[in-house]
Amino acid sequence: MVRKVAIHAQSxxxxGSEAExxxxxxxIRPGYRGASKLEGKIALITGGDSGIGRSVAIHFAREGADVAVVYLSEREDAAETQRLVEAEGRRCHLIEGDLAEAEFCRRCIDETVQVYGxxxxxxxxxxxxxxxxxxxxxSDEQWRSVFETNMHSQFYLAKAALPHLGEDDAIINNASVNAYIGPDFLVDYSATKGAIVSFTRSLSNQVVGRGIRVNAVAxxxxxxxxxxxxxxxxxxxxxxxxxxxxxMGRAGQPSELGPVFVFLASLDASFISGQTIHPNGGTVVNG
Structure with a gap:
């Protein structure tokens, strides 16, 4: 059981740094047992150096996948993710760069395919x-920057990835509860997350006939x-x-998100596409 931990003022x-x-x-929850749900699969995870992305990388590895992890500049965190994935007996390839740049997004896909085949x-x-x-x-600059990182990168990456994906493959987009509740201090961020939910639905309708499932996590x-x-x-x-x-009266832990991504990436979710899963501590959003 994941228990509530006290989170105090800090900055x-x-x-950001996982180590700090x-x-x-x-x-990953103690006792989590892999079941080969992703055996032999190859995954590219953006923001995989820390937080939810790191948890996804570790869970995927325990389920049998090799992973490529994209990170901005947090080399120590990325190296720790690589160590943790390799400790699961799987490969981890690190790619450093800015996902706001379309050409870098395309390089991430090309490099992953080149390294893993x-x-x-x-x-x-x-x-x-x-x-x-x-x-x-x-500012106009902040508005553009948040959309470039959060939303545009998903378009660039999905566009470059689709020619390599086939039957039973998956795209999983990270949205947010904020797309539904709209906090007044995160207007630009919430707008990107709402766009991601709609992007997920439309892209699913476009490619699900090819056996490619597209879902989101909020x-x-x-x-x-x-x-x-x-x-x-x-x-x-x-x-x-x-x-x-x-x-639930507490924040979630990355360990509670990793299994959600495993589910959507695996054939356990073979009849699910265009949907958004809500691991949010019990908040009902009706979306």
Whole structure:
């Protein structure tokens, strides 16, 4: 059982560091047993150096997949993810760069296929956010930057990945509960996450006839480096009791998200496409 942990005021700078988080996040639940659900599969995971992405990488590896992990600049975190994946007996290839750049996104796909000989699962997990409580103060540059990282990258990556995907392969996009509840201090971020939900639905309708499943995950508050590097950077006190507003009264752990991605990537989800899964601590969003 994942238990509530006390999260106190703290801050970091973007893109954030897993090693500096207090308390540390849980990446995989003790006793989680792999069942070869992704045996022989090849996955590309963006933002896989820390947080949800790291948990997905470890869970995928325990289920038999080799992974490529894309990260912005957090080399120590990325190296730790690589160590953890390799400890599961699988391969982990690291790719450093900025997903806001279309050419880099295309290179991520090409490099993964070149290294591993193919691609079966694309996990569009990377994202960023900044706090802004007044739309009139939200700069054009910030608006564009958040969309370029959170939304445009998913388009570039999916477009480049599709020629390599086939029957029973999957694309999984990370959305957010904020697409549904619309917090007033994350207008641009929430807008990107709403776009991701719609992108997921439309892309599924376009490719599901080829046997490619496209789904999204909309996490609630999860304890990852993005929180102290954005909410905490704005005001460290914002993290005091982070996640306690959920019906479960706590934040989620990355270890509770990894299995959701395993489910959507595996044939356990063979009749599911165009949908959004809501691991959010019990918040009902009707979407």
């Amino acid at each position: 970091q700078t973007l893109p 988080m207090e308390p540390p996040a849980e990446m 193919g691609l079966n699962i694309l996990v569009n997990n990377a994202g960023t956010q900044w706090v802004c409580q007044d739309l009139t103060e939200l 996490p609630g508050p999860v304890w990852t480096p993005l929180q102290p590097a954005t909410l905490g950077a704005h005001d460290p006190q914002w993290l005091e009791g982070f996640g306690e507003e959920t019906p």
